Amino acid sequence: MRMFLLPIAALLSPGSLLAETRPALSPPEIVAVAPASDWVRIAPADLLVMDLAPTAASTPRRVVIQLLPAPFSQGWTGNIRKLAAARFWDGTAVVRVQDNYVAQWGDPEAEDAAKARPLPTDLAVMAESAYTTVLPKGTPVVSGASRGDTYANRTAFVAGWPVALDRVKTGGAGAWPIHCYGMVGAGRNMSPDTGTGAELYAVIGHAPRHLDRNIALVGRVIEGIEHLSSLPRGTGPLGFYETAQERTAITAVRLGTELADLPAYEYLFTESASFARYADARANRRDAFFIRPAGGADICNIPVPVRRAK
Amino acid sequence: MRMFLLPIAALLSPGSLLAETRPALSPPEIVAVAPASDWVRIAPADLLVMDLAPTAASTPRRVVIQLLPAPFSQGWTGNIRKLAAARFWDGTAVVRVQDNYVAQWGDPEAEDAAKARPLPTDLAVMAESAYTTVLPKGTPVVSGASRGDTYANRTAFVAGWPVALDRVKTGGAGAWPIHCYGMVGAGRNMSPDTGTGAELYAVIGHAPRHLDRNIALVGRVIEGIEHLSSLPRGTGPLGFYETAQERTAITAVRLGTELADLPAYEYLFTESASFARYADARANRRDAFFIRPAGGADICNIPVPVRRAK
Numbered sequence: 309m310r311m312f313l314l315p316i317a318a319l320l321s322p323g324s325l326l327a328e329t330r331p332a333l334s335p336p337e338i339v340a341v342a343p344a345s346d347w348v349r350i351a352p353a354d355l356l357v358m359d360l361a362p363t364a365a366s367t368p369r370r371v372v373i374q375l376l377p378a379p380f381s382q383g384w385t386g387n388i389r390k391l392a393a394a395r396f397w398d399g400t401a402v403v404r405v406q407d408n409y410v411a412q413w414g415d416p417e418a419e420d421a422a423k424a425r426p427l428p429t430d431l432a433v434m435a436e437s438a439y440t441t442v443l444p445k446g447t448p449v450v451s452g453a454s455r456g457d458t459y460a461n462r463t464a465f466v467a468g469w470p471v472a473l474d475r476v477k478t479g480g481a482g483a484w485p486i487h488c489y490g491m492v493g494a495g496r497n498m499s500p501d502t503g504t505g506a507e508l509y510a511v512i513g514h515a516p517r518h519l520d521r522n523i524a525l526v527g528r529v530i531e532g533i534e535h536l537s538s539l540p541r542g543t544g545p546l547g548f549y550e551t552a553q554e555r556t557a558i559t560a561v562r563l564g565t566e567l568a569d570l571p572a573y574e575y576l577f578t579e580s581a582s583f584a585r586y587a588d589a590r591a592n593r594r595d596a597f598f599i600r601p602a603g604g605a606d607i608c609n610i611p612v613p614v615r616r617a618k
Numbered sequence: 619m620r621m622f623l624l625p626i627a628a629l630l631s632p633g634s635l636l637a638e639t640r641p642a643l644s645p646p647e648i649v650a651v652a653p654a655s656d657w658v659r660i661a662p663a664d665l666l667v668m669d670l671a672p673t674a675a676s677t678p679r680r681v682v683i684q685l686l687p688a689p690f691s692q693g694w695t696g697n698i699r700k701l702a703a704a705r706f707w708d709g710t711a712v713v714r715v716q717d718n719y720v721a722q723w724g725d726p727e728a729e730d731a732a733k734a735r736p737l738p739t740d741l742a743v744m745a746e747s748a749y750t751t752v753l754p755k756g757t758p759v760v761s762g763a764s765r766g767d768t769y770a771n772r773t774a775f776v777a778g779w780p781v782a783l784d785r786v787k788t789g790g791a792g793a794w795p796i797h798c799y800g801m802v803g804a805g806r807n808m809s810p811d812t813g814t815g816a817e818l819y820a821v822i823g824h825a826p827r828h829l830d831r832n833i834a835l836v837g838r839v840i841e842g843i844e845h846l847s848s849l850p851r852g853t854g855p856l857g858f859y860e861t862a863q864e865r866t867a868i869t870a871v872r873l874g875t876e877l878a879d880l881p882a883y884e885y886l887f888t889e890s891a892s893f894a895r896y897a898d899a900r901a902n903r904r905d906a907f908f909i910r911p912a913g914g915a916d917i918c919n920i921p922v923p924v925r926r927a928k
């Protein structure tokens with residue numbers, strides 16, 4: 309009774325099963341055997357590295373975020389690069405953790421003009437129209453096994469990211485990134501404010517797709533999400549912490565290019581045969597534990613594999 | 619920049635907005651103004667109450683679970699009642715917490731025949747066919763605003779629960795409960811084992827719908843999910859803890875009928891006008907923060923409101 313999924317190690321070992329009785333590969337097994345040529349290195353310039361204060365047991369807590377590539381959210385990610393270079397987040401904190409929703413961080417005094425940290429003066433101000441992007445014609449779009457979306461005409465993977473697509477009359481497809489688990493967005497005040505990128509949140513629950521096109525996504529957590537998702541939930545409205553003592557301090561946020569000791573990361577190329585196989589297996593589990601493949605998967609149930617490069 | 623959703627208290631206060639400029643009610647506001655007649659009391663006999671060991675700061679940690687009603691999963695919930703009466707879980711532990719997936723608890727020695735706790739001898743053994751249920755003809759089924767499901771012909775609410783439906787040729791609709799955030803299921807070993815109910819898990823991430831009809835759901839956490847979702851993630855395969863010290867001890871699991879001091883709980887009747895209004899607002903956010911209503915919602919984004927009775 310102890311497990312409801314076999315350990316990956318057990319499935320990867322040759323074991324005693326004859327080849328002809330061996331079940332189909334599971335999604336993690338497909339990822340494990342994907343050739344090196346199916347992985348894409350993530351540029352350090354596209355990484356944002358956030359160090360939280362160590363735990364009481366002195367365990368370090370590093371959260372690695374991959375920023376969205378062009379053409380998505382470039383105004384916000386440009387601001388985020390400036391904010392990191394200005395050391396804006398050093399000494400700020402995780403201010404809100406709402407269960408099944410988001411963990412949010414930034415300047416705890418942002419609402420108090422007398423105490424708020426100054427923002428760099430050259431931040432871009434984005435229009436709400438920038439929540440949606442027109443993909444250049446010819447942009448590769450891969451459905452994987454995602455189908456039957458409730459929130460968009462179609463969902464697909466674009467350059468390694470989960471994206472929703474609507475037809476637009478001219479100039480290609482209207483597209484926007486999707487609020488899947490682990491995605492990072494830019495908090496904002498009431499419309500028409502669109503946020504600068506100084507206040508960020510990560511999704512730590514069921515995909516809040518109603519936020520799509522209502523708030524800017526800027527990236528995703530590729531390592532260390534557990535340092536945010538396992539934080540104590542705030543007890544104030546919307547999961548804000550009620551006292552400063554409850555917050556988790558942020559010691560530093562740096563771009564990947566500033567950190568000499570950062571490992572290299574890579575993602576499974578979403579146009580590769582391995583990804584197609586992986587996505588199909590996520591939608592149709594045929595490995596030994598499963599008795600009834602689902603026949604489909606929503607796009608947030610096909611997380612793009614990301615790992616430290618070998 | 620501090621918030622990306624207004625505090626509920628602010629929206630509920632009369633404020634200074636004129637009536638004609640006031641935005642539409644948010645889902646929590648609709649729930650707050652629902653009349654008492656739209657709420658259904660949950661019988662204490664349908665509650666399973668799990669007390670985890672207090673935190674280092676002596677904070678109590680109680681998790682309240684509502685068991686699935688007939689006709690769903692009755693073999694497993696019957697076993698769970700017997701296991702609670704036998705004090706089976708007292709002194710067991712949370713053994714696994716896998717990020718964006720599940721927290722799982724039970725006898726840490728279940729796999730070791732020499733050390734495993736004895737199970738009650740009169741537990742039922744369920745067939746895999748019991749993962750799906752034929753709804754009696756005439757069972758009220760409410761779609762709410764759920765549409766466009768990837769995993770089933772249709773999703774709907776049945777007596778306060780998220781349920782997937784397929785047409786069956788005779789005898790009504792084939793139905794099964796859905797693995798939404800907070801749902802509780804019965805761990806099992808490889809098929810044809812279906813689990814006894816002695817090993818349980820709660821969903822703490824994006825709905826793992828591929829588990830639907832592959833494993834039995836038995837209920838949902840209605841209070842205290844944060845005591846499971848904010849636990850440290852296990853570092854072994856599948857999020858199992860690697861040492862006994864990392865586990866969180868379970869001090870007691872009792873049926874609601876055994877606890878004199880348990881508050882009363884109620885859920886918003888899914889056939890009520892208030893629920894229809896709430897579900898529509900979840901699918902089409904028209905409250906002040908939102909600029910673009912989604913036009914739909916997947917069923918796991920319409921969590922059934924549950925609260926302590928007033």
